[in-house]
Amino acid sequence: xxxxxxxxxxxxxxxxxxxxxxxxxxxxxxxxxxxxxxxxxxxxxxxxxxxxxxxxxxxxxxxxxxxxxxxxxxxxxxxxxxxxxxxxxxxxxxxxxxxxxxxxxxxxxxxxxxxxxxxxxxxxxxxxxxxxxxxxxxxxxxxxxxxxxxxxxxxxxxxxxxxxxxxx
Amino acid sequence: xxxxxxxxxxxxxxxxxxxxxxxxxxxxxxxxxxxxxxxxxxxxxxxxxxxxxxxxxxxxxxxxxxxxxxxxxxxxxxxxxxxxxxxxxxxxxxxxxxxxxxxxxxxxxxxxxxxxxxxxxxxxxxxxxxxxxxxxxxxxxxxxxxxxxxxxxxxxxxxxxxxxxxxxxxxxxxxxxxxxxxxxxxxxxxxxxxxxxxxxxxxxxxxxxxxxxxxxxxxxxxxxxxxxxxxxxxxxxxxxxxxxxxxxxxxxxxxxxxxxxxxxxxxxxxxxxxxxxxxxxxxxxxxxxxxxxxxxxxxxxxxxxxxxxxxxxxxxx
Numbered sequence: 001x002x003x004x005x006x007x008x009x010x011x012x013x014x015x016x017x018x019x020x021x022x023x024x025x026x027x028x029x030x031x032x033x034x035x036x037x038x039x040x041x042x043x044x045x046x047x048x049x050x051x052x053x054x055x056x057x058x059x060x061x062x063x064x065x066x067x068x069x070x071x072x073x074x075x076x077x078x079x080x081x082x083x084x085x086x087x088x089x090x091x092x093x094x095x096x097x098x099x100x101x102x103x104x105x106x107x108x109x110x111x112x113x114x115x116x117x118x119x120x121x122x123x124x125x126x127x128x129x130x131x132x133x134x135x136x137x138x139x140x141x142x143x144x145x146x147x148x149x150x151x152x153x154x155x156x157x158x159x160x161x162x163x164x165x166x167x168x
Numbered sequence: 169x170x171x172x173x174x175x176x177x178x179x180x181x182x183x184x185x186x187x188x189x190x191x192x193x194x195x196x197x198x199x200x201x202x203x204x205x206x207x208x209x210x211x212x213x214x215x216x217x218x219x220x221x222x223x224x225x226x227x228x229x230x231x232x233x234x235x236x237x238x239x240x241x242x243x244x245x246x247x248x249x250x251x252x253x254x255x256x257x258x259x260x261x262x263x264x265x266x267x268x269x270x271x272x273x274x275x276x277x278x279x280x281x282x283x284x285x286x287x288x289x290x291x292x293x294x295x296x297x298x299x300x301x302x303x304x305x306x307x308x309x310x311x312x313x314x315x316x317x318x319x320x321x322x323x324x325x326x327x328x329x330x331x332x333x334x335x336x337x338x339x340x341x342x343x344x345x346x347x348x349x350x351x352x353x354x355x356x357x358x359x360x361x362x363x364x365x366x367x368x369x370x371x372x373x374x375x376x377x378x379x380x381x382x383x384x385x386x387x388x389x390x391x392x393x394x395x396x397x398x399x400x401x402x403x404x405x406x407x408x409x410x411x412x413x414x415x416x417x418x419x420x421x422x423x424x425x426x427x428x429x430x431x432x433x434x435x436x437x438x439x440x441x442x443x444x445x446x447x448x449x450x451x452x453x454x455x456x457x458x459x460x461x462x463x464x465x466x467x468x469x470x471x472x473x474x475x476x477x478x479x480x481x482x483x484x485x
Contacts (some may be wrong), residue, residue: 044431052401060395071276071384072369078377082404087317088375088485104370 003027003041003054006034012163013037014125015084016053019118021155023061050125051081054118066118076112080119088126094133098140105142109149116150123148128160177479239473272310272347272385288378292325292354295376297449299360299461300332300479303350303383313337313346319355328356328483348385363442376407376446383442388434399436402443406450422460423449429463433470444471449480 004019007013016037023161035036039053040046042119047053068074079103081168112118120128127133127147150156177232186192202466252382255390276284318325331353338346360375372378389396405424409417426449428435435443448471451457457468472478 045394045398047397047401049401049404051404055400056393056397059396072365074384075364075372075377076369077379078400079372080381082377085408131211133169154440164453 002163003029003039005029005031006036006038006040007031008036009033009135011037013050013053014129014159014163015050015118015122016057017030017163018125018155018159019054019123020158021067022105022116022121023057023064025120026061026063027057030055033101050087051085051122054081054122056116064119067113068112068117073117077117080111081122084122084126088123088130094130098136098143102140102142105146109146111146116153119131120150121145124156204293228463235376252376265345270361276385284347285351285364286382287351287353287363289319289353289355289357289363290359291360292322295329295483296360296378297453297483298380298446300447301449301476302379302386303333303352304479305386305476306348306350306382307334310347312344312348312350313340313343314350315340315352317351317353319353321356321364325354329384332479332483334423371460374407376403379403379410379442379446383445390439391440394407395436404433404441406446410447410454412454418454418456419459422451422456422464425467426461426463429467432465440474445476452480452484 005016007017016039017146019033020031036048037050037053038046038048039056041056047056055067058064059091068077082099083097087093087100110116111123127137127143137147151160272284282443288296288299290299303312303314307314314337316330316333318330333350343349359373360378362372362378362381363369363370364381380400389399405421409421413421425435432438434440435447444467450467451460451464451468460468
């Protein structure tokens with residue numbers, strides 16, 4: 001049975017769409033447009049926020065390692081999920097948050113561990129959907145390197161072309 | 169019965185010329201050295217003593233059994249968890265900890281020679297109740313060396329915050345005797361921060377994420393992806409909407425809690441989880457206890473019956 005993800009086109013859950021794109025070979029997810037963001041799991045359980053949807057999809061496909069390979073990585077991923085929800089989706093204090101992100105990326109290729117994880121997905125999605133990012137992003141070289149590296153990868157470019165550009 | 173024996177202070181047979189105008193009394197010190205010897209205790213007294221000890225032990229067991237039964241009556245799934253059986257079989261009166269075996273080495277990876285130190289920076293204006301509760305649960309499970317410090321950025325930290333991790337440990341100089349170090353620093357930080365392994369981990373911000381980390385040291389998350397995510401979703405809701413949200417959001421969360429608790433005894437299914445711990449602390453901290461609907465009230469009582477929340481309640485007074 002395929003999972004059904006409903007998305008709100010005015011408030012695109014890019015992070016969740018990216019997670020769905022990553023896991024699509026092991027977990028088929030059908031996407032349809034609707035009024036709000038919702039992943040229907042069972043009659044009793046459905047997830048409405050992007051972080052929960054991404055977490056659930058990542059847990060369904062543990063072999064991909066999207067939720068890290070050990071407890072410390074999971075904790076770091078939790079940190080970045082909250083970071084993107086709190087500091088990158090709200091407008092004020094973007095420069096400060098970007099400074100912190102830039103510092104964290106200075107010695108890293110991916111945000112957590114040595115492979116792509118939910119942390120990369122959610123932070124990338126938050127920046128992609130942020131109006132202030134292209135203008136403010138110039139001065140953060142590490143973020144720029146990481147952002148364009150991810151943007152060139154297949155799942156990211158697929159989601160970017162399909163959804164993010166539609167909004168503009 | 170084995171007491172330190174004192175030698176006679178004076179000899180027993182000193183001749184003193186006594187006046188004859190007084191009553192004569194037999195020497196009350198006459199039979200020294202015979203009664204104090206442990207070998208000469210009457211066996212009947214010993215038997216009596218053994219009987220008393222046995223009765224006390226039975227009374228103690230009975231008390232534990234009654235306490236366990238009382239919990240079954242007032243807590244929805246106490247008959248499912250190990251509280252009752254463990255308090256019946258062992259005489260320790262410590263409250264229950266979580267099911268499932270977790271071992272620090274398997275959880276954190278074996279790192280020979282490295283000491284595991286958790287350092288938490290928290291703002292005294294918003295004491296992280298969940299973390300204090302989890303700390304006391306960790307202390308029941310592991311040997312934890314806990315210390316509290318005050319950073320120079322804050323002044324006038326109330327005394328109950330300074331002693332919130334319990335009394336200072338007597339063996340604090342011998343760090344290697346402990347499995348975990350837990351250092352709480354009261355500091356002027358906007359959000360709770362945790363530093364654990366500086367080399368491989370970035371500092372973890374947000375009480376929710378620190379709570380998830382500490383809880384995983386106690387018990388594994390549910391293996392079912394939906395339940396595990398449900399736990400995470402409630403943890404987010406507790407901190408984002410109950411603690412930091414508006415009155416309208418708080419009311420919405422209370423309604424959601426109420427309907428979830430109408431279906432299940434606990435928030436994420438049949439067992440107590442991190443979801444219950446964080447939501448309980450946040451409901452208390454946001455002052456929504458009096459406005460909570462019926463199912464939530466019942467669940468708050470069930471949580472209290474578990475007895476984990478001593479540190480949280482202490483700070484809220």
